[in-house]
Amino acid sequence: MEPVRLGLVGIGKIARDQHLPAIAADRRFRLAATASRQGRVEGIDGYHDIEDMIRACRLDAVSLCTPPDGRYAQALTALEAGLHVMLEKPPTVTLSHIAALTQAARAAGVTLFATWHSREAAGVAPARAWLADKRILAVRIDWREDIRRWHPDQEWILGSGGFGVFDPGINALSIATEILPHELLLEQASLDVPAGRMSPIAADLRMRCGDAVVHAIFDFLETGPQIWSIEVDTDAGTLRLAMGGSILQLPGEPESIAADREYARLYARFAELIAAGQSDVDIRPLRLVSDAFLIAERRITEAFAF
Ligand code: NAP
Numbered sequence: 072m073e074p075v076r077l078g079l080v081g082i083g084k085i086a087r088d089q090h091l092p093a094i095a096a097d098r099r100f101r102l103a104a105t106a107s108r109q110g111r112v113e114g115i116d117g118y119h120d121i122e123d124m125i126r127a128c129r130l131d132a133v134s135l136c137t138p139p140d141g142r143y144a145q146a147l148t149a150l151e152a153g154l155h156v157m158l159e160k161p162p163t164v165t166l167s168h169i170a171a172l173t174q175a176a177r178a179a180g181v182t183l184f185a186t187w188h189s190r191e192a193a194g195v196a197p198a199r200a201w202l203a204d205k206r207i208l209a210v211r212i213d214w215r216e217d218i219r220r221w222h223p224d225q226e227w228i229l230g231s232g233g234f235g236v237f238d239p240g241i242n243a244l245s246i247a248t249e250i251l252p253h254e255l256l257l258e259q260a261s262l263d264v265p266a267g268r269m270s271p272i273a274a275d276l277r278m279r280c281g282d283a284v285v286h287a288i289f290d291f292l293e294t295g296p297q298i299w300s301i302e303v304d305t306d307a308g309t310l311r312l313a314m315g316g317s318i319l320q321l322p323g324e325p326e327s328i329a330a331d332r333e334y335a336r337l338y339a340r341f342a343e344l345i346a347a348g349q350s351d352v353d354i355r356p357l358r359l360v361s362d363a364f365l366i367a368e369r370r371i372t373e374a375f376a377f
Contacts, residue, residue: 072099074098074099074100074101075099075100075101075131075132075155075342075345076101076103076128076129076130076131076132077094077100077101077102077103077130077131077132077133077134078103078104078105078106078121078124078125078128078130078132078133078134078149078154079091079094079102079104079105079106079112079133079134079136080105080106080107080121080124080133080134080135080136080137080145081106081107081110081135081136081137081138081159082105082107082109082110082111082112082117082136083107083110083136083137084225085136085159086107086110086136087110089188089333089334090134090136090334091112092334093334093335093337093338094134094338096335097335097338097339097342099338099339099342100132100338100342102115103115103116103128103129103130104116104117104118104124104127104128104130105117105118105124106118106119106120106121106123106124107119108120116128121133121145121148121149122148125148125149125152125154130154131154131155131345132154132155132156132157132182132341132345133145133149133154133155133156133157134156134157134159134341135149135156135157135158135159136159137159138225138227138228138232138233139159139161139162139163139164139232139233139234140164140227140230140231140232140233142158142159142162142163142164143163143164143165143168143171143172146158146163146172146175146183147171147172147175150172150175150176150179150181150183151175151179153179153180153181154181155181155182155183155184155341155344155345156172156176156181156182156183156184157184157186157337157341158172158183158184158185158186159186160185160186160187160188160241160242160245160356161234161237161238161241161356161357161360162185162186162352162354162357163357164232164234165361166354166357166358166361169185169352169354169357170354172352173350173352176350177350180348182341182344182345182348182349182350183350183351183352184337184340184341184344184350184351184352185351185352185353185354186337186341187242187245187249187353187356188242188333188334188337189242189243189245189246189315189316189333190245190246190249190316191332191333191334191336191337192246192312192315192316192317192331192333193316193317193319193327193328193329193330193331193332194312194316194317194318194319194327194329195246195249195250195312195316197319197327198246198250198303198310198312198316198319199249199250201310201321202250202251202252202303202305202310203252205252205305205306205307206305206306207251207252207253207280207281207282207283207303207304207305208282208283208304208305208306209283209284209285209286209303209304210247210251210280210283210284210285210286210301210302210303210304211286211301211302212243212247212285212286212287212288212300212301213287213288213298213299213300213301213302214239214240214242214243214287214288214289214290214298214299214300215288215289215290215293215297215298215299216239216290216291216293216297216298216299217291217292217293217294217297218236218272218291218292218375218377219377220297221239222238223377224377225377226377228270229265229268229269229270229272229375230268230269230270231269231270232269232270233269233270234270234360235264235268235269235270235271235272235274235291236270236271236272236273236274236289236290236291237270237271237274237289237360237363239289239291239299240274240287240289240360241356241357241360242299242315243287243289243299243301244287244355244356244359244360245356246301246312246316247280247285247287247301248353248355248356248359250301250303250312251280251285251303252280252281253280253281254280254355255278255279255280255285255355255359256278256279256280257276257277257278257359257362257363257366258277258278258279259276259277259366260274260275260276260277260362260363260366260367260368261274261275261367261368261369261370262274262363262364262367262368262369262370263370263372264369264370264371264372265371265372265373265374265375266371266372266373266374267374268374268375271369272290272291272292272372272375273288273289273290273291273292273372274287274288274289274363274367275287275288275289276289276359276363278359283304299313299314299315299316300312300313300314301316307322308321308322308323309322310322313326314328317329317331
């Protein structure tokens with residue numbers, strides 16, 4: 072079968088770190104063009120924006136690695152041009168935008184894939200399988216990283232629609248919604264928003280999963296050890312996921328660690344969805360973030376500069 076001719080949009084950190092190597096390693100895709108105002112990939116036709124790229128190139132699909140604000144319009148342009156679309160997380164800024172994209176994909180008869188890369192971490196599928204028949208007693212989510220180290224000069228991340236600390240925090244929510252056997256319901260939230268910014272730099276969420284309390288702490292100002300962990304107390308002991316889901320520890324067993332294949336798995340899934348004529352859009356992590364913005368107590372904290 073001919074490879075999918077792919078256009079990559081938004082040549083920034085994640086496009087370079089993960090998408091380009093994953094695409095190069097997957098024979099089902101051929102990188103045909105890029106669209107980015109400044110970013111270029113050597114040897115590949117580069118265009119300023121997605122409209123120019125679609126006009127000039129014969130493509131089958133696009134993968135969007137731009138910041139979430141603005142991605143809706145880019146995705147809609149591609150879907151209406153009859154192209155399959157893969158979205159970085161979080162898929163859009165609002166729930167109505169992702170609903171509209173889902174409809175547009177259906178109307179155009181093409182694939183829409185809203186990715187959650189953290190769900191592809193090695194420990195996530197076995198954690199889900201192990202938890203399926205356990206009674207959940209309590210869940211602790213601890214997601215703390217240094218914004219300056221992982222998002223240097225990404226001013227957009229603290230702007231409107233930038234998600235702030237939910238940019239990494241939504242990864243934890245994507246894992247929690249995947250592995251826990253009941254729906255997560257948000258009951259209480261507080262957000263710390265630096266003076267003059269629109270999005271939070273820290274968040275504290277209290278949720279419920281069945282009878283269990285789920286407590287999540289997201290912090291973008293952690294300069295000590297970086298922590299991306301989820302602990303689930305059950306009637307059969309405590310399950311621990313660490314390093315964003317790549318390390319799994321089940322009670323009484325040694326840690327299991329596996330190599331990072333998150334983006335290889337995302338592109339494999341995109342190819343399968345295209346071949347099967349299906350879409351995959353799970354809005355649950357985005358819905359929890361949206362709920363937090365609806366009910367949270369907001370505290371204005373010290374101004375932040377990168
Ligand atoms: P980034 O480094 O800022 O790259 C995004 C690129 O999109 C920019 O380089 C920019 O390239 C282009 N762009 C288009 N419109 C833009 C706008 N209005 N403002 C800023 N840039 C714009 O961001 P990133 O870290 O790659 O993140 C992009 C998405 O990937 C986010 O949704 C993020 O959650 C997700 N993600 C990031 C990571 C990570 O480790 N950084 C990991 C997983 C997922 P031009 O200037 O050339 O147009």
